Amino acid sequence: MKHFIKKGFKPIDSLNSPDDNHRWTMKQKLLLGLSPGEYFQQFRRNPFNWLLLLIFAVGLPIIVYRYFTGLGGVLHGSYDYPWGLFLGFGLFGMVPLSASGFLLGTAVELFGQTKFKPILKLALLNGLLGYFFAVVFLLVDLGCPWRLYYPMFVSWGTAAVLFLVGWHVATYLSVQILEVSEAFFEWVNWPNAKKYIHSGTIGLTVAGIILSTLHQGALGTLLTYAPGKVHPLWYSQEFMWIFYLCSSVFAGICMVMSVSTIVVKTMAWRCSREFLDNIDSITIGLAKGATMALVTYLVIKLVGITHDNEWSYLATGWGKWFMLEIFLGVVLPIILFCIAIRKNSVGLARFTAFLTVFCLILNRLNTALISFNWNLYQEIPHPLETLISITIFFLFITVYRFILYRLPILYSWKTEPEK
Amino acid sequence: MSGISRRKFLKSTVVAGGSAAAAMSSTKSAFAMKEFDGYPDSMGVLVDFTRCIGCRTCEAACNKEHGLPEPELPFDDFSVFDQTFHEGKQKRRTTDKAYTVVNRYETKGPGGPVYRKIQCNHCNEPACLTSCFVNAYKKTKEGAVIYNPDVCVGCRMCMVACPFSIPAYTYNSALHPEIIKCNFCYDNRLKKGKPPACVEACPQEALTFGHRKTLVKTAHERIRSNPDKYVDHVYGEKEVGGTSWMYLSGVSFDQVGFDTTLQHHPILDNTKSFLSLVPMVLGIWPALFMGFHLLATGGKGKKSESKEEGHGE
Numbered sequence: 112m113k114h115f116i117k118k119g120f121k122p123i124d125s126l127n128s129p130d131d132n133h134r135w136t137m138k139q140k141l142l143l144g145l146s147p148g149e150y151f152q153q154f155r156r157n158p159f160n161w162l163l164l165l166i167f168a169v170g171l172p173i174i175v176y177r178y179f180t181g182l183g184g185v186l187h188g189s190y191d192y193p194w195g196l197f198l199g200f201g202l203f204g205m206v207p208l209s210a211s212g213f214l215l216g217t218a219v220e221l222f223g224q225t226k227f228k229p230i231l232k233l234a235l236l237n238g239l240l241g242y243f244f245a246v247v248f249l250l251v252d253l254g255c256p257w258r259l260y261y262p263m264f265v266s267w268g269t270a271a272v273l274f275l276v277g278w279h280v281a282t283y284l285s286v287q288i289l290e291v292s293e294a295f296f297e298w299v300n301w302p303n304a305k306k307y308i309h310s311g312t313i314g315l316t317v318a319g320i321i322l323s324t325l326h327q328g329a330l331g332t333l334l335t336y337a338p339g340k341v342h343p344l345w346y347s348q349e350f351m352w353i354f355y356l357c358s359s360v361f362a363g364i365c366m367v368m369s370v371s372t373i374v375v376k377t378m379a380w381r382c383s384r385e386f387l388d389n390i391d392s393i394t395i396g397l398a399k400g401a402t403m404a405l406v407t408y409l410v411i412k413l414v415g416i417t418h419d420n421e422w423s424y425l426a427t428g429w430g431k432w433f434m435l436e437i438f439l440g441v442v443l444p445i446i447l448f449c450i451a452i453r454k455n456s457v458g459l460a461r462f463t464a465f466l467t468v469f470c471l472i473l474n475r476l477n478t479a480l481i482s483f484n485w486n487l488y489q490e491i492p493h494p495l496e497t498l499i500s501i502t503i504f505f506l507f508i509t510v511y512r513f514i515l516y517r518l519p520i521l522y523s524w525k526t527e528p529e530k
Numbered sequence: 531m532s533g534i535s536r537r538k539f540l541k542s543t544v545v546a547g548g549s550a551a552a553a554m555s556s557t558k559s560a561f562a563m564k565e566f567d568g569y570p571d572s573m574g575v576l577v578d579f580t581r582c583i584g585c586r587t588c589e590a591a592c593n594k595e596h597g598l599p600e601p602e603l604p605f606d607d608f609s610v611f612d613q614t615f616h617e618g619k620q621k622r623r624t625t626d627k628a629y630t631v632v633n634r635y636e637t638k639g640p641g642g643p644v645y646r647k648i649q650c651n652h653c654n655e656p657a658c659l660t661s662c663f664v665n666a667y668k669k670t671k672e673g674a675v676i677y678n679p680d681v682c683v684g685c686r687m688c689m690v691a692c693p694f695s696i697p698a699y700t701y702n703s704a705l706h707p708e709i710i711k712c713n714f715c716y717d718n719r720l721k722k723g724k725p726p727a728c729v730e731a732c733p734q735e736a737l738t739f740g741h742r743k744t745l746v747k748t749a750h751e752r753i754r755s756n757p758d759k760y761v762d763h764v765y766g767e768k769e770v771g772g773t774s775w776m777y778l779s780g781v782s783f784d785q786v787g788f789d790t791t792l793q794h795h796p797i798l799d800n801t802k803s804f805l806s807l808v809p810m811v812l813g814i815w816p817a818l819f820m821g822f823h824l825l826a827t828g829g830k831g832k833k834s835e836s837k838e839e840g841h842g843e
Contacts, residue, residue, distance in 0.1 A: 188701035190699065254707035258683045261664050325812075336661045488619040
């Protein structure tokens with residue numbers, strides 16, 4: 112793509128072609144304005160595409176295989192570890208990283224922090240795709256995925272926390288589809304639909320806050336069903352929900368920082384001037400927000416340990432692992448973010464965001480998998496399970512990139528000039 | 531008021547008040563009850579480890595009763611007691627082919643090895659049931675915890691939630707995977723008042739079937755009359771809110787693989803503090819955040835926004 116940009120090519124960003132003022136066709140929009148031959152050329156030139164093809168060539172057949180053999184073909188089929196990477200990573204990890212949508216929505220739409228407006232659409236899309244792929248992970252993990260709608264329409268287990276999670280993820284997914292649909296309606300040129308959705312922005316944002324507060328917390332509460340199984344250091348009957356909610360705040364912020372970094376480094380051609388000019392100050396602004404959430408999280412984690420008097424566990428092997436997680440994922444990011452904010456170092460802030468995202472996933476894996484059954488035995492995920500998880504994650508990246516290339520997320524759509 | 535005299539009015543008020551009070555007192559106990567101690571006529575089984583000789587007859591009877599597949603080693607092969615899994619960290623457990631298994635524990639006591647039977651304990655307030663988001667489980671009034679595969683989505687939350695790690699799953703079924711666990715022989719026996727197959731088959735009377743309430747008394751009576759023989763604990767009387775299957779042992783329960791750290795209230799209680807927040811968040815957040823919105827933007831959010839957009843384009 113950079114090759115074409117150098118030659119003076121301009122990807123489609125408007126309703127009409129600037130040269131002869133004709134409407135772009137859907138095919139042209141999909142190919143970004145390149146001819147099919149040119150599009151294939153740029154596709155071939157990018158080594159990342161070959162990596163994707165390789166991963167999908169290996170991974171997609173394994174996913175198909177899973178539906179023929181049942182879960183037993185790709186999991187160890189353990190009765191003691193009913194949940195593996197699909198939920199530990201796919202659900203428990205992806206959902207907090209997707210909190211970006213409601214956080215930035217709140218900041219911009221509710222609190223009027225227009226400073227963050229250029230990144231808002233990216234944050235919303237990040238939220239939508241994260242939830243969507245959490246559901247994809249679920250479809251692989253459930254024994255009977257074709258019954259996914261059962262908790263909504265067939266049989267209600269209203270006392271269950273998972274009932275709340277299911278309903279909220281479903282409703283919130285719809286809310287996020289509506290929020291992101293504005294960009295889609297611009298792209299397909301349905302101005303009335305866009306206007307209609309836009310009129311409900313505040314309502315959607317408030318709905319987003321409610322649903323996010325509850326289901327981010329509910330994910331943590333799920334583990335209070337297994338009090339003896341999760342290691343006490345990661346477990347807290349009273350505070351599980353607030354741990355998960357609070358960590359989703361910095362996780363969502365750091366995820367959108369990380370994604371914006373990748374965007375700026377690999378597809379600057381797609382970003383508007385406004386986005387590129389503001390991204391550095393936005394990154395520092397987001398770092399400030401993340402730091403506050405991290406400090407809060409550190410405090411409540413300490414409260415959690417004190418409340419259950421778990422200090423003695425810190426001296427054990429599990430304690431060291433716990434302290435490593437807290438140091439790398441909370442204390443170090445606080446220090447690095449503070450330095451980055453003081454020195455206005457965007458690079459350091461970005462590195463720290465990646466570190467925090469990585470450690471957040473580690474935290475979720477620690478709670479749901481690694482420290483799970485700490486009294487029993489450890490289980491290493493099945494190789495095929497790992498491959499499927501990697502495949503779905505790269506599917507996430509592919510869809511993400513496909514949308515960013517096309518919809519007006521990073522740039523603004525130019526409509527017909529009024530005559 | 532003219533038609534009703536003062537006396538009549540007072541009288542009718544008193545009568546109405548009295549009947550209301552009477553109605554309230556009859557329902558008061560029902561409304562006041564926050565704790566569920568299990569169904570009054572719940573049945574149960576008392577397992578006495580001091581009587582069990584590890585003959586595995588119960589395993590065989592269960593297998594036959596439920597038409598389960600033939601095991602790899604026959605039921606009279608006692609080498610299964612030496613089997614361990616995951617580098618010796620785990621003994622045999624319930625699987626999708628066995629609702630119940632008996633394990634042998636070498637203990638420090640003088641009585642030699644202790645045999646322990648495991649199967650679903652049929653909790654009074656089961657974690658599998660309360661954690662299930664499609665209500666696939668049911669606690670029957672006879673005490674059995676039964677499962678309905680027709681609504682199960684296969685999330686395996688119940689396996690995570692079970693404090694005794696009992697439910698197994700048919701992972702190898704692509705089209706009809708389901709949870710497999712002991713159902714207290716509900717359909718063919720318990721419903722008709724008959725004891726489950728394992729109890730009936732036990733040659734040692736190590737398993738006693740009866741009303742749970744009676745069994746609690748029986749258990750304490752046995753401890754009282756033989757204080758040297760038993761440890762003073764009826765496992766399952768209080769654990770996770772009480773279970774239909776209860777245990778007596780001659781050695782401390784942690785020596786025979788029981789989790790002695792389990793809470794004495796139902797697992798469901800752990801989620802109540804969070805779940806009680808839900809209606810409050812739903813009720814309070816809209817007004818709270820709309821208020822924040824008005825404070826932050828002075829109600830001019832929309833206008834400034836459209837201006838911003840104008841600049842951007």
